[in-house]
Amino acid sequence: MADVSINALVDSRNSVNKWMERFGVRFGVYKKGVFREQLFPFDSVPRIISKKDWDYLEKGLRQRVQALNMFLWDIYHDKKIIADGVVPTEFVYASKGYMPECEGIDPTLKVYAHIAGIDLVEGKNGQWYVLEDNLRIPSGASYPMIARTVTRKVTPEAFADNAVADNRDYADMLRQMMEDVNEDRGIAVILTPGRYNSAFFEHSYLAEKTGATLAYPGDLIVEDNIVYYEGLYHEKQRVGSIYRRVSDEYMDPLTFEPESLLGIPGVMEAYKAGNVALINAIGNGVADDKGIYYFVPKMVKYYLNEEPILQNAPTYLPYYKEDYDYILANIEKLVIKDVAEAGGYGVVFGNELTPEKLEELKALIISEPRRWIAQEVIDFKDLEVLDSEGNGSMRKADLRAFVVSGKETRVWASGLTRYASNPNSFVVNSSQGGGFKDTWVMNK
């Protein structure tokens, strides 16, 4: 990148953050039971991904998400992958994300994960690794969307001087996918749990940019297995697709959590009847379970008969005797993850624990081997982050890539690069205090 561009970007940091504040770019956090909205700190020096790397990632991501969608179809229909011994039965049925209520449901176009958020890191050797698949409600695309819109205005020279892929097509990708699965049944809505959801900014911003209607709990009703958006005077407009940002268990109090006030009573029956598309499908949690992650490369081989392009981080499952022994013998150098947790919670680095805590962790693994996975700590590449004075320091950073599947599977030439809040941390989640960068995918 040209020096002029770098200087312009460095100088623009405060200006860009001011524009973010102007547009209310925030996320919500609960601390000690109190909800607070905070700005998501933006670092103006982008992560740069070369065309060669992106071509590789794009191919690999498309392949991975296609396999995951095929896995989901299989699990809720024929279960061949279990019968053929590729994925052990208990990993499917013991998963909290498996929803027996979804057995036999045929989502439009056989797509389950319409929007997949795949978390990757780049090792110091330049090798990319998938850390996690997010197939339920992956969030974060709105931040690089608005950041790019702002930075192009604030530092046009940085984009004029460099061949950066235009990423302002994410709303179009979403809109196209919503149309693909809607099949002209009715309007498209984005269902939000409301303002006190941590990603509410994203819900409202995506609704604005896609032209979908933002629906709140209570706005949608079901009559005769048809979903309607209800107007002020009880007039009804049919809904054809729901991009829902409400968790599976709260989506329909008649099928799942009966106390839920966030969902739509009767929506599962409408969904089963093929009268509405749910984006993402219910029950996807069975495929992005941290335990199932281990098997994704095997899924690629099994369903697509191809070698997996993307690599998982080296992962061990205590379920297998060999791995179990390895984990217990090497726990102090591994990262241990609780498969039931998300958002950076339930992640423990063995090298940060006292001998007593290590023994406690071992006891937990011995008593509940299915609950844990262990991974080698990947020494991933640090990225430079600037403080408000323009001074740089190095931070761990990951990349959440977004893959959108309707009639076709498309990878967004961008993503959310998140960095850790302090130099020694590997945890990059926004809920843990990190910030984000724009992700430049180069065209040449």
Place this chain on the structure above:
Amino acid sequence: MVRSNTISAMKANRLFWLGRYEERVYMTLHLLRQCYDKMIDGNTADYEEFWSRLDCSGAYSTPEDFRMGMLYDEHNPNSIMSEMNYAKDNAILLREDITSETLSFIEMSIAHMKACKDKSETNITALQPITDWGLAFWGSVFQRLHNQKIIDLIVIGRNIEYIDMLIRFDYPFERIRHAYEEIKSYGKDMTRIFDTMIEAQLDSLFTSENYDPLNMDYKNKVLKYINQLVIV
């Protein structure tokens, strides 16, 4: 993808209250400027009167407390800060309808208010950007929004609030008549938006012959009716 024209009950309510709070910020600032001007002469009755016209009394014991409180006190629902927050509470839930651009004028106002509060700024000229952005907000509503129902609901809210404030501060009837006619004009395509019995009462009260804001019974009656006119 076709954008829905249907407006849910919750959304209608928020649009209405967004209009009300935006107008309240504008009018409160406008009236505070007049009040602060009178206070230069040192008569405490000037701010006490202002306070009582908003149905509040006794919260601030000194003119300085009053100045700070009316601007930034988040426990005082009539302060500029509280009114801005209420406007934002509604606007933030309406981004896809009012656009990020329209919302941005409220976000900037809140950020500016916080910065002024941190500096304990009591010179009301420092809040001129709030007035300017308020006007920009309305410009954006009229210029950038294309769903007439959405504009109707926001403007009806604005004018209800405007009339409420005009009556409280004994403004002449001509100002009220114009705003009231505008409410009816914006509501003409929403047949069930008005309570027809209340509307009939207001029609008879809002005539040049009957208008009498110095009569407390009259004032209380029209304030009650104007606040019950719209059903959202």
